[in-house]
Amino acid sequence: MGRGRVTSIDVAEAAGVSQSTVSRALAGSPAITPETRMRVEQAARALGYHVDARAARLRSGRTGTLAIVVVGRSGYDPTRVSAFHYALLGSTCAAAAERGYQSLVSFQSEAEHYSWNFVASGQADGLVVMGTSVNRAAWADLRQTELQGPSVFWGDPFDDGRWVRADNRGGAQLAVNRLIAAGHKRIAFVGTVDAIHPQFAERYEGYRIALEQAGLEPGKPVPAEGDDRVAAGRAAAITVMEQSDRPDAIFAANDAIALGVLEQLSRMGFTVPDDIGVIGFDGLAAGEHAHPPLTTIEPDFAEAGRVLVAHVCAETDDEAREAARRVPVRLVERRSVRPVQLS
Structure with missing residues (x-):
């Protein structure tokens, strides 16, 4: 008679590990070393063993x-x-x-x-x-x-x-320091800072810190109100450019606002980045197609996903506590800010 159904016990014997190790290895447990997992997977393939995912979830009480x-x-x-x-x-x-x-x-x-x-x-x-x-x-x-x-x-x-949030303060400092490096000294912040927008409040704080460290005066935030962020950016640009002490650069609290700012500046006859520099925050792909392409601060989206999942998939309390709360950001150079001025 032929051999019966292959079980995890057979895989354990072939791989030289315990049955519980087979179960954890095939479930993707991070407690299993890559070498052991590979050995188990090879033994399972050689024997034609397949995990009954539905049965495994029922046994463990987990949904996957x-x-x-x-x-x-x-x-x-x-x-x-x-x-x-x-x-x-x-x-x-x-x-x-x-x-x-x-x-x-x-x-x-x-x-x-x-x-x-x-x-x-x-x-x-x-x-x-x-x-x-x-x-x-x-x-x-x-x-x-x-x-x-x-x-x-x-x-x-x-x-x-x-x-979990992006490194909003650090990103804002990156943005402002880039504008300062291009020779800008009167930098406006466009974005509503209130309890509803904690990320904007953190970005304004980073803006303020960067300017004060450079010996420059931070301005009060220029609100960008309304559900349509692009339209809000257009309206805010009018407010900014009608000021008596007009700024020579704008840091927008997010890219959608920045895109509206770029549109309105063009309508008003200003050339970016020659007349005024503009930088956003969020790393939206739409910024690549703006006129000019929008320089921005981009969170590491892949890392953001991993951090979020790490918090809910942690197998121990210690692992959950050690999971990051801030996601790193980087400066994405396009063409809405002048080149760095060499001293």
């Missing part, structure tokens, strides 16, 4: 899925979110896949659709929430929900210890 909620603006199609958040969503799904997880994505913007407890309902093993901070009702509802399981937030306007 992460829930990712994207918060949109109230009153709009919930899928109408910024290009930044679509990029962050993509990197988070990719990071989840690297750890062997599927992603369950939910776009939410209205109270009747709020749903956060995917772990409690048995749909996911962890929750990642990202999206616009201006939908205060959504974030307040999330904050009042007694969540089960691990969770982490990007865009959360509350400092409750579960957030």
Whole structure:
């Protein structure tokens, strides 16, 4: 008679490891060394052993899925979110896949659709929430929900210890120092700084620090109000350029505002970067196609995804505590700022 069904015991014998090691290796546990995992996988392939993923999840009580909620603006199609958040969503799904997880994505913007407890309902093993901070009702509802399981937030306007953000202060200092290196001395900050926009407040703080360290006077933030960031940037540019002491450079709190600033400056007859320098923040791909292409500060999207997933996939409390809270950023040189002036 032929041999019966191949089991994990057979794989363990062939690989020279325990059955529990086989289970952890094939589940992608980080506790297993790459060498051991490779040996187990080779033995499994040679024997024709395949993991019954559904049975494994039932035995472990885990779903193998992460829930990712994207918060949109109230009153709009919930899928109408910024290009930044679509990029962050993509990197988070990719990071989840690297750890062997599927992603369950939910776009939410209205109270009747709020749903956060995917772990409690048995749909996911962890929750990642990202999206616009201006939908205060959504974030307040999330904050009042007694969540089960691990969770982490990007865009959360509350400092409750579960957030992950870009290095906003450091990025702002990079931006301002680049403008100073191009010879600019009167640098305006465009963006609304309030409790609803904690990331803008952090960027303004970095702007202020960089200017003061250079012995230059920081200006008050010029608000960019409204749901349409590009339109807000256009309106703010008019305010800025009508000032009696007109600035020679603008640091916009995000790229969408910066794109509106560029449009309005062109309408008003100013040439960027010869007449005025402009720099944004977020690294949006749309900035590459602006006129001129927008110099910007870009978060490491791949690392952002990995950090978010690390918080909800940590196998120990120590691993969760050690996961980063700030995502590194870098300067992306395009053509909206003059070349560095050599002294």
